[in-house]
Amino acid sequence: MPALLTLITHNWYDIRDLSNLSGKIEQLIRDANGPGWLVFVVSALLGAAGIVSFIGAVAIINIWIERRVVGRMQSRLGPNRAGPFGLLQPVADAIKLMQKEVLQPKVADGLVFSLAPIAFTVPGILVMAVLPWGRNMALANLDAGVIFILALTSLGALAVFAGGYGSNNKYALFGAMRVIAMLVTYEIPSVLALLGLVLFSGTMNLSGIVLFQAKYWMPLLLVQPLPFIIYFISSSAELNRTPADLAEAESEIAGGYHVEYSGMKFGLFYAAELINAVSVSAIIATVFLGGWWLYKVDEIVPGWMIFIGKIYAVYFLFVWTRGTLPRFRIDQLLAFAWKWMTPMAFLNLVLVAAEVLIWNETGVSAGLVLPLYAVLNAAFAGVLIVAWVKFMGPRFSRFPERLRYYSQIDVPSLPAVATRTDGGAPGLAEGRSA
Amino acid sequence: MPLKSEPVEVNIGPQHPSTHGVFRMVATIDGERITDVKMIVGYLHRSMEKLAEERTYTQNIPFTDRMDYLSAINSNLGYCLAVEKLAGIEVPERATVLRVIFSELQRVASHCMATGAFINDCGAWQTPVMYTFRDREKVLDLIEMTCGARITTNYIRIGGVAFDIPDEFLPALDRLVNDDLPQRFDEYDRLLVGNEIILMRARDVGVVTPELAINAALSGPMLRSAGIAWDLRKADPYCGYDTYAFDIPVGYNGDSYDRMVIRIEEMKQSLRIIRQAVHRLPGGPHKTDVPLALRPPAGEAYARIESPKGELGFYIVSDGGPAPYRWHVRAPSLINLSVLKEMTVGQTIADAIVTLGSIDINVGEVDR
Amino acid sequence: MPHPVTLTLAGAVVAERIRGALPGAVREAADGYTVLDPARMYEAMAFIRDDEVLDGKYLVQLCSVDQVTRIDVVYHIASLAQNHIFEVKVPADHEHPEVASVAPLWAGATLQEREAYDLMGVRFAGHPNLTRLFLWDQFPGHPLRKDFLALPGGQKPGLSQFPKQVPGQTGGEFRPRLPGSGE
Numbered sequence: 003m004p005a006l007l008t009l010i011t012h013n014w015y016d017i018r019d020l021s022n023l024s025g026k027i028e029q030l031i032r033d034a035n036g037p038g039w040l041v042f043v044v045s046a047l048l049g050a051a052g053i054v055s056f057i058g059a060v061a062i063i064n065i066w067i068e069r070r071v072v073g074r075m076q077s078r079l080g081p082n083r084a085g086p087f088g089l090l091q092p093v094a095d096a097i098k099l100m101q102k103e104v105l106q107p108k109v110a111d112g113l114v115f116s117l118a119p120i121a122f123t124v125p126g127i128l129v130m131a132v133l134p135w136g137r138n139m140a141l142a143n144l145d146a147g148v149i150f151i152l153a154l155t156s157l158g159a160l161a162v163f164a165g166g167y168g169s170n171n172k173y174a175l176f177g178a179m180r181v182i183a184m185l186v187t188y189e190i191p192s193v194l195a196l197l198g199l200v201l202f203s204g205t206m207n208l209s210g211i212v213l214f215q216a217k218y219w220m221p222l223l224l225v226q227p228l229p230f231i232i233y234f235i236s237s238s239a240e241l242n243r244t245p246a247d248l249a250e251a252e253s254e255i256a257g258g259y260h261v262e263y264s265g266m267k268f269g270l271f272y273a274a275e276l277i278n279a280v281s282v283s284a285i286i287a288t289v290f291l292g293g294w295w296l297y298k299v300d301e302i303v304p305g306w307m308i309f310i311g312k313i314y315a316v317y318f319l320f321v322w323t324r325g326t327l328p329r330f331r332i333d334q335l336l337a338f339a340w341k342w343m344t345p346m347a348f349l350n351l352v353l354v355a356a357e358v359l360i361w362n363e364t365g366v367s368a369g370l371v372l373p374l375y376a377v378l379n380a381a382f383a384g385v386l387i388v389a390w391v392k393f394m395g396p397r398f399s400r401f402p403e404r405l406r407y408y409s410q411i412d413v414p415s416l417p418a419v420a421t422r423t424d425g426g427a428p429g430l431a432e433g434r435s436a
Numbered sequence: 437m438p439l440k441s442e443p444v445e446v447n448i449g450p451q452h453p454s455t456h457g458v459f460r461m462v463a464t465i466d467g468e469r470i471t472d473v474k475m476i477v478g479y480l481h482r483s484m485e486k487l488a489e490e491r492t493y494t495q496n497i498p499f500t501d502r503m504d505y506l507s508a509i510n511s512n513l514g515y516c517l518a519v520e521k522l523a524g525i526e527v528p529e530r531a532t533v534l535r536v537i538f539s540e541l542q543r544v545a546s547h548c549m550a551t552g553a554f555i556n557d558c559g560a561w562q563t564p565v566m567y568t569f570r571d572r573e574k575v576l577d578l579i580e581m582t583c584g585a586r587i588t589t590n591y592i593r594i595g596g597v598a599f600d601i602p603d604e605f606l607p608a609l610d611r612l613v614n615d616d617l618p619q620r621f622d623e624y625d626r627l628l629v630g631n632e633i634i635l636m637r638a639r640d641v642g643v644v645t646p647e648l649a650i651n652a653a654l655s656g657p658m659l660r661s662a663g664i665a666w667d668l669r670k671a672d673p674y675c676g677y678d679t680y681a682f683d684i685p686v687g688y689n690g691d692s693y694d695r696m697v698i699r700i701e702e703m704k705q706s707l708r709i710i711r712q713a714v715h716r717l718p719g720g721p722h723k724t725d726v727p728l729a730l731r732p733p734a735g736e737a738y739a740r741i742e743s744p745k746g747e748l749g750f751y752i753v754s755d756g757g758p759a760p761y762r763w764h765v766r767a768p769s770l771i772n773l774s775v776l777k778e779m780t781v782g783q784t785i786a787d788a789i790v791t792l793g794s795i796d797i798n799v800g801e802v803d804r
Numbered sequence: 805m806p807h808p809v810t811l812t813l814a815g816a817v818v819a820e821r822i823r824g825a826l827p828g829a830v831r832e833a834a835d836g837y838t839v840l841d842p843a844r845m846y847e848a849m850a851f852i853r854d855d856e857v858l859d860g861k862y863l864v865q866l867c868s869v870d871q872v873t874r875i876d877v878v879y880h881i882a883s884l885a886q887n888h889i890f891e892v893k894v895p896a897d898h899e900h901p902e903v904a905s906v907a908p909l910w911a912g913a914t915l916q917e918r919e920a921y922d923l924m925g926v927r928f929a930g931h932p933n934l935t936r937l938f939l940w941d942q943f944p945g946h947p948l949r950k951d952f953l954a955l956p957g958g959q960k961p962g963l964s965q966f967p968k969q970v971p972g973q974t975g976g977e978f979r980p981r982l983p984g985s986g987e
Contacts, residue, residue, distance in 0.1 A: 076566035172446050176468075176785070244561045245633060253454040253557050254786045328633045329559020331786045332468065405694070405701055407683040408665035411806060413884040416647045416861070478938035485923070486947050650884060653863050653912030666884055672810035736836070738880055738891070740864070751878065753869055766865035766880075770919070774912050803938055 177258025596723025656746025
């Protein structure tokens with residue numbers, strides 16, 4: 003025990019990389035001729051404790067952040083009464099939710115109904131395990147990290163489906179069905195978008211992707227702007243956030259999949275939504291923004307602080323879109339994915355493959371070729387977006403832009419409409435566009 | 437091969453975030469398409485028409501507040517005009533101009549609410565509704581400054597208005613009408629009118645043809661969106677509206693989007709009217725003396741005004757007694773709902789919500 | 805060319821026009837309104853709607869007045885294109901009021917006729933769906949009638965116990981069964 007104390011006191015300043023700590027513990031156990039498995043158990047527990055405490059802090063603090071930020075966007079204050087700056091508001095919310103009775107409909111499928119909130123929470127936490135929090139700070143440094151996070155991020159939709167279906171409620175069923183439709187639609191572009199990055203960096207290891215960006219001093223966002231947009235949109239659809247919060251759709255289906263949940267079960271959904279948002283922000287921060295790396299800054303500031311900063315920068319984008327945009331209709335959202343995002347992602351993949359091939363074959367230095375590719379890809383993305391809006395975008399041109407103004411009443415002479423006998427009147431224009 | 441599907445009945449309301457009160461639609465749906473809609477109202481029925489038969493004419497004014505509680509002053513005005521027509525009461529000039537100012541302010545407040553709630557129905561996460569609420573609050577502040585109440589004002593009385601405006605009212609009105617609100621409306625233009633998602637959601641949704649609009653006696657923005665330039669302030673002027681310069685904004689398609697833009701434009705036109713009214717505000721009394729137990733001669737009168745929701749009419753039958761013999765309200769919200777089925781069948785649930793939001797019903801007025 | 809200000813047509817003008825086409829359909833022409841013969845009112849209304857001069861394409865409002873010996877159904881009809889408005893009344897029996905429905909002519913009458921049926925008890929023959937609009941189905945009586953003073957048998961409106969839901973019934977299922985309502 004004194005040894006552990008010395009360990010902590012002598013290394014307290016070295017917080018740049020928490021792996022130092024676990025390295026010291028490993029050394030300590032080896033010196034004491036401890037069993038080999040203990041090393042893994044201790045470092046795994048340490049990492050897990052760190053991640054879980056981070057998640058816990060996120061679930062509490064993000065409620066406050068989101069409500070404050072959206073409050074500012076809506077020209078109001080947001081929670082500001084409980085505690086300093088309203089910081090205790092999430093605590094108050096949580097206490098209220100715990101006190102509430104957990105109601106379960108008589109007709110609900112009990113097991114599915116109870117498991118869904120848990121199944122919704124777990125993937126968001128697991129994603130954090132494979133993310134590199136510092137140079138040597140990945141709890142599980144998987145070689146197939148990208149596949150792992152893709153698999154986990156789509157699990158959430160399954161839990162939402164289970165919750166909606168198990169509630170045995172029509173609104174919840176709507177939400178559940180919409181989630182599944184969105185899952186099969188938005189998985190494809192998001193996978194294709196990440197595939198471009200994998201091609202570029204040549205590895206599926208998330209640490210490897212960060213090291214690639216650190217090595218060439220080039221965040222992949224600059225080289226791959228189009229996949230960033232695609233992944234951002236499709237992950238916001240998967241996260242059920244406005245403008246794609248169709249599974250919840252408060253104004254249409256009154257909460258959708260969680261309409262029957264109350265108390266802490268609802269609280270889990272609520273918290274897990276924020277956790278998942280942070281997980282996706284962390285993925286974007288890792289693969290597009292360079293994770294813990296930030297030019298020379300990461301030599302002074304601890305990498306995990308930079309990483310958290312980047313996570314919240316991306317998270318702010320999510321909050322921003324949520325506070326600004328109205329919601330799509332489900333058919334419009336799916337059409338957007340199939341008609342725009344998937345073809346764009348494919349085109350981008352072809353371009354990236356060609357670029358990587360040229361780079362590998364010619365062997366030009368990265369300092370020359372990467373800025374060139376950055377400009378090229380940005381131009382490509384711009385051209386594709388503009389062309390799509392021009393040729394395939396929604397057309398409103400047949401509608402006049404402005405209203406007419408009359409200074410006197412003016413009623414055209416119209417034929418009277420004969421009424422149907424079943425209570426309605428005909429005359430509704432049949433030519434609604436689909 | 438078409439999939440075999442089974443119709444499902446879904447209750448939208450009475451406890452639903454987007455039905456604007458306790459309004460209930462029973463939608464039969466096939467997938468997400470609506471095949472049939474039944475509307476069920478009456479959850480807020482207070483039988484005002486019966487209650488009014490036992491109260492004096494003045495005591496009935498608070499009922500009109502509680503009909504369309506988002507535009508109480510307009511309801512007051514319609515009722516008082518009907519009683520004045522019945523009893524032959526002359527209103528002083530200052531009261532008439534004050535009525536114009538306040539009913540236009542109330543129209544701005546009501547349209548703010550309608551626009552914000554409509555965007556909320558389109559799925560925005562409360563942001564536009566907060567913006568429009570902010571502006572509505574400023575208008576309500578002015579109303580509160582004058583008559584002490586914000587929502588149920590009871591301000592317009594038979595023979596004039598209840599109170600004269602305080603000294604600080606006109607400077608505050610000037611600030612609001614010339615600085616604050618025009619800026620806000622420009623902001624709405626930028627934020628809402630050209631918004632691609634709102635275009636996608638509201639264009640071609642809830643279409644009414646002009647023939648149907650006239651046949652179903654629609655009024656207000658519903659009628660104007662169908663391309664019919666009809667506004668009772670022009671067609672059947674009351675309170676001297678024919679002497680004010682303003683325009684009727686008219687849409688082309690009769691869809692939800694047109695109705696939203698018409699409401700935004702009407703707010704701008706209301707500001708025009710208020711500016712003119714402030715300039716011509718004369719001195720003099722703000723009300724004539726009317727006996728508290730007014731006994732109009734036996735007879736009947738129908739007076740109508742252009743309320744924010746549409747044509748608000750009051751049909752009053754008097755038997756010479758102190759209370760109306762019969763008091764009927766032509767509620768624009770109820771009659772605009774006549775075409776709900778025609779507008780929503782064939783659309784998705786999401787569209788039906790948008791359509792309902794664009795009708796801008798007020799359940800207090802529907803049920804009375 | 806529309807009138808610049810809404811013109812209120814005198815009852816005599818309307819009556820004359822209707823008499824010209826449908827003799828006997830007008831029972832009386834007063835100063836402000838025209839009284840139609842209830843037996844021929846549907847014809848007359850159809851004529852009013854399609855006539856060039858009357859041009860009553862816009863049914864402003866429909867309501868009913870209990871005149872103790874009879875029940876008047878009052879129609880305010882307007883022409884937007886010509887900008888005039890006039891009033892038509894159809895008398896009905898007080899005990900069993902029944903007039904023809906104008907819902908096939910004007911879609912806007914559908915809900916208003918349901919309202920008049922609900923509150924005044926006027927039956928509109930030919931209405932596609934004549935059910936109560938505001939009150940629940942078992943409500944005894946029609947409250948706007950002058951002889952409706954209170955609920956029968958000292959009943960108070962409201963719930964005495966949480967009622968059972970009747971499957972397949974929409975509207976009024978959360979209401980108590982009142983004695984004498986046939987339940």
